[in-house]
Amino acid sequence: MSDRSPRIVLSDSPAGPQALLLGRWGAAELGQRSQWRALSAQLRDNTAPAGGWDLRGLDWLDHVGAQLLWDHWGQAWPGRLELTDPQRAMLERVGAFTAPPPPAEPWRLADQADHLGVLVLHGLDHARHVVQLIGQLALDLLRLVRAPHRAPWRDMSGHVYRMGATALPITALVGFLIGVVLAYLMSLQLRQYGAESFIVNILGISLIRELGPMLAAILVAGRSGSSITAQIGVMRVTEELDAMRVMGIPHGFRLVMPRTLALALAMPLISVWTTLAALAGGMLAADVSMGISPAYFVEALPAAVKIGNLGLATAKSVVFGALIALIGCHWGLRVKPNTQSLGEGTTASVVTSITMVIIVDALFAVAFKNIGI
Numbered sequence: 414m415s416d417r418s419p420r421i422v423l424s425d426s427p428a429g430p431q432a433l434l435l436g437r438w439g440a441a442e443l444g445q446r447s448q449w450r451a452l453s454a455q456l457r458d459n460t461a462p463a464g465g466w467d468l469r470g471l472d473w474l475d476h477v478g479a480q481l482l483w484d485h486w487g488q489a490w491p492g493r494l495e496l497t498d499p500q501r502a503m504l505e506r507v508g509a510f511t512a513p514p515p516p517a518e519p520w521r522l523a524d525q526a527d528h529l530g531v532l533v534l535h536g537l538d539h540a541r542h543v544v545q546l547i548g549q550l551a552l553d554l555l556r557l558v559r560a561p562h563r564a565p566w567r568d569m570s571g572h573v574y575r576m577g578a579t580a581l582p583i584t585a586l587v588g589f590l591i592g593v594v595l596a597y598l599m600s601l602q603l604r605q606y607g608a609e610s611f612i613v614n615i616l617g618i619s620l621i622r623e624l625g626p627m628l629a630a631i632l633v634a635g636r637s638g639s640s641i642t643a644q645i646g647v648m649r650v651t652e653e654l655d656a657m658r659v660m661g662i663p664h665g666f667r668l669v670m671p672r673t674l675a676l677a678l679a680m681p682l683i684s685v686w687t688t689l690a691a692l693a694g695g696m697l698a699a700d701v702s703m704g705i706s707p708a709y710f711v712e713a714l715p716a717a718v719k720i721g722n723l724g725l726a727t728a729k730s731v732v733f734g735a736l737i738a739l740i741g742c743h744w745g746l747r748v749k750p751n752t753q754s755l756g757e758g759t760t761a762s763v764v765t766s767i768t769m770v771i772i773v774d775a776l777f778a779v780a781f782k783n784i785g786i
Contacts, residue, residue: 591628
């Protein structure tokens with residue numbers, strides 16, 4: 414420790430131990446993390462020395478050091494204090510401009526009920542906006558049927574490519590790894606009972622009916638759902654949405670409907686692709702860990718998994734895709750013209766999409782528990 418570093422030394426006095434302050438107590442020294450931690454520890458150890466405080470040995474004291482001392486003293490003058498006139502003036506100035514902390518607000522049941530009511534109304538407002546989006550989407554679909562030549566087909570094809578084709582590598586990789594992990598973990602349990610052949614049934618039902626579509630939807634929600642919200646949110650920040658409204662271009666027909674139809678079309682394909690990759694990973698792991706050949710796996714899979722499961726998975730994927738697109742558009746349209754709101758809206762879009770995918774998947778599992786089995 415250098416001689417100019419801020420520190421506290423205890424010295425003897427007739428009244429008892431006295432805290433002697435040495436070094437430079439300024440912003441440059443206290444801005445260093447190591448010295449700040451060391452000095453804070455010394456202040457905690459010297460809460461109220463019997464001999465008081467002696468500041469006359471300080472080489473430098475500015476408002477930062479004075480504020481630190483004033484807060485440590487509880488924003489009041491200690492009983493025993495020795496200092497110079499400039500140091501006293503500095504501390505008096507700091508004490509005059511230091512505002513006391515606001516008192517803690519007492520807990521009130523009425524305030525909590527009011528806060529809960531605000532949250533409920535906020536949620537109802539979001540639900541109302543989503544219902545409006547769904548209603549407007551239905552009207553836009555009727556307009557599409559009546560005048561298909563005026564539909565934004567180029568936008569739809571572009572969204573299908575960006576949301577579907579470009580998502581195939583990552584979904585295949587994740588699906589393959591999930592299949593490998595599931596097959597390996599189940600092989601450890603099935604081998605104990607001599608039921609190795611049932612891994613085809615377990616992998617087929619779990620991946621084709623549940624995990625494949627839900628895993629693909631979660632990946633798309635994090636990848637494409639956030640992209641939808643960010644695109645529309647940037648249009649809000651750059652005032653493109655206002656320009657579209659001035660020119661009479663409906664947001665629903667040119668922004669919401671193309672993305673919803675594109676993702677509803679691409680989602681079943683992504684789901685089947687992810688499921689096939691997961692089955693390939695499970696087939697490979699079953700062959701390595703349990704000796705079940707790929708030929709037997711392919712032969713036993715149609716008998717283990719009925720065709721109804723594939724139809725249910727495809728139907729769920731269509732709902733997942735439309736839901737993710739609607740939620741992404743909803744949060745994008747509600748972004749305020751600032752960057753902070755854009756980030757918050759994108760985060761909320763991903764969280765809401767993943768949550769709704771899991772909830773809707775659970776509802777499908779309960780409603781169609783006897784389909785295909």
